Amino acid sequence: MIFQMPGPTATSDWATIAWIIISLFWILLLFTDILDRSRIIRYDRFVRVKLMYIEKLIKEAREDSERFLKELGVKDPKNVIDGFIGNNFVIEPVSIEPVDIIKRMSHLLRTRDSKIKAYVNSIMPDNIDNVKKTNFMVLLEINWILDFYYRYIRHLYLYSRKYKLWLYLIQLSMVLPVVIKELEAVRKAVEPFSKGVPVGDSAGPMVVSLLAPTSERILIEEETVYSKIDFEGRNLYLIKAEGPGGTVGRPGEALAKLVEELQGKVARIITVDAALKLEGERSGSVAEGVGAAIGDPGPEKIAMERVAAKYNIPLDAVIIKMSSREAITEMTKEIYEGVLKAAERVKEIIRTKVSPGSNVIVVGVGNTIGVK
Amino acid sequence: MILLQIDVGTLLIILLIIMLIATVIPNLLSGEEKEKNVRPKIFTEISCVNNDYSETREYVPGDYVGKILQDRKCPKCGSQLYIKGIYSVYPEERKKESVFT
Ligand SMILES: [Zn+2]
Numbered sequence: 170m171i172f173q174m175p176g177p178t179a180t181s182d183w184a185t186i187a188w189i190i191i192s193l194f195w196i197l198l199l200f201t202d203i204l205d206r207s208r209i210i211r212y213d214r215f216v217r218v219k220l221m222y223i224e225k226l227i228k229e230a231r232e233d234s235e236r237f238l239k240e241l242g243v244k245d246p247k248n249v250i251d252g253f254i255g256n257n258f259v260i261e262p263v264s265i266e267p268v269d270i271i272k273r274m275s276h277l278l279r280t281r282d283s284k285i286k287a288y289v290n291s292i293m294p295d296n297i298d299n300v301k302k303t304n305f306m307v308l309l310e311i312n313w314i315l316d317f318y319y320r321y322i323r324h325l326y327l328y329s330r331k332y333k334l335w336l337y338l339i340q341l342s343m344v345l346p347v348v349i350k351e352l353e354a355v356r357k358a359v360e361p362f363s364k365g366v367p368v369g370d371s372a373g374p375m376v377v378s379l380l381a382p383t384s385e386r387i388l389i390e391e392e393t394v395y396s397k398i399d400f401e402g403r404n405l406y407l408i409k410a411e412g413p414g415g416t417v418g419r420p421g422e423a424l425a426k427l428v429e430e431l432q433g434k435v436a437r438i439i440t441v442d443a444a445l446k447l448e449g450e451r452s453g454s455v456a457e458g459v460g461a462a463i464g465d466p467g468p469e470k471i472a473m474e475r476v477a478a479k480y481n482i483p484l485d486a487v488i489i490k491m492s493s494r495e496a497i498t499e500m501t502k503e504i505y506e507g508v509l510k511a512a513e514r515v516k517e518i519i520r521t522k523v524s525p526g527s528n529v530i531v532v533g534v535g536n537t538i539g540v541k
Numbered sequence: 542m543i544l545l546q547i548d549v550g551t552l553l554i555i556l557l558i559i560m561l562i563a564t565v566i567p568n569l570l571s572g573e574e575k576e577k578n579v580r581p582k583i584f585t586e587i588s589c590v591n592n593d594y595s596e597t598r599e600y601v602p603g604d605y606v607g608k609i610l611q612d613r614k615c616p617k618c619g620s621q622l623y624i625k626g627i628y629s630v631y632p633e634e635r636k637k638e639s640v641f642t
Binding site for chain 1: 548549550551553554557568580581583588590600602603604605606607608609621623625626627628629630631
């Protein structure tokens with residue numbers, strides 16, 4: 170249509186003006202980078218708005234955490250949180266020479282844990298119980314994660330602006346919506362961890378708790394306990410983190426220790442853990458497989474695999490599926506039903522695959538918040 | 542009939558304006574799709590150690606799974622009651638997330 174327009178002499182003045190405007194548009198669009206620039210401005214604005222939103226999430230999480238601290242009688246909660254989030258990083262061990270990397274990594278992680286513990290102990294009044302302290306450690310980590318992501322995204326944004334790395338900016342705006350969804354979930358985790366309500370990730374410890382609800386919990390490793398019960402003639406050992414505070418304990422090391430104490434006479438090891446579902450899968454569905462079901466950086470998982478391999482003990486895995494968001498927010502009913510199912514599945518495995526009289530160990534992996 | 546006799550130029554101008562509006566408006570309208578801060582309702586399931594009785598009540602701060610209730614006994618057999626599970630239920634809206642399940 171446009172190209173069949175008659176020349177300026179034809180219809181009217183309006184037509185001439187319109188024709189000129191359209192021609193100008195075409196020239197601008199075809200021969201300048203105005204189109205790209207206008208898009209970049211849009212990406213830029215998008216990222217800026219998202220950054221402001223993350224700032225808001227940080228502020229909300231901050232306020233809730235500070236309120237939690239105030240209720241416990243901590244003076245100056247703002248500085249307490251600032252003092253942590255500004256000084257919390259772990260430098261990864263050298264991996265180009267992998268000899269004893271697990272030992273080195275585990276050493277670094279433990280140093281970090283004890284550092285956080287010492288920090289929390291130094292700021293908390295003496296009369297506060299351990300449960301509140303461990304829960305607060307999680308709150309500190311939540312604040313740190315939000316703050317770290319904010320700083321990192323801001324860095325990418327400013328860096329791409331400074332050096333005109335537009336592709337960075339575009340990539341950033343492409344991934345941001347997903348990152349924000351995750352950060353929203355992290356922000357929501359403040360609530361269960363300050364109240365002490367089980368989260369989705371507590372599924373593993375909860376299965377263990379269901380198998381022996383009222384049994385004595387005996388400390389075996391730091392922040393890790395075990396119970397021994399008789400299950401239809403089998404000696405059932407149950408390992409989980411020490412609850413009901415928000416900790417994951419050291420299930421791998423505890424398992425290794427227990428197996429050594431039993432001199433390797435274990436018929437079967439069953440690990441139970443929450444696992445990330447695939448999109449489209451149902452939350453709370455239970456699946457059974459082989460291996461160590463645990464999502465730690467390495468030390469705990471390898472401890473399980475090593476001890477199982479050393480004594481040739483079959484290693485089963487039972488997982489309860491959920492989304493990353495469900496894993497860190499209050500346990501939903503679907504997941505709770507999954508927990509009940511998983512407990513039945515574990516019993517079934519023991520009944521069918523472990524002969525009466527022998528030892529079997531069940532390890533409930535995950536954060537034991539709200540589960541004793 | 543007279544009203545319909547618009548010449549090509551005016552038509553183009555109108556077209557331009559419509560195009561401009563069509564590009565700008567979606568941009569203005571697509572504000573932040575902010576997530577409503579929906580809090581779930583939390584329930585506590587209580588069970589008897591002999592597994593013959595169970596009830597569900599609202600969560601009370603201080604509840605945790607595996608807690609033995611000191612102040613109550615099972616109405617059926619008189620043994621100890623303990624907290625079997627704690628779970629949350631979201632208002633209907635949130636469940637729409639999973640279309641393919
Ligand atoms: Zn009873």
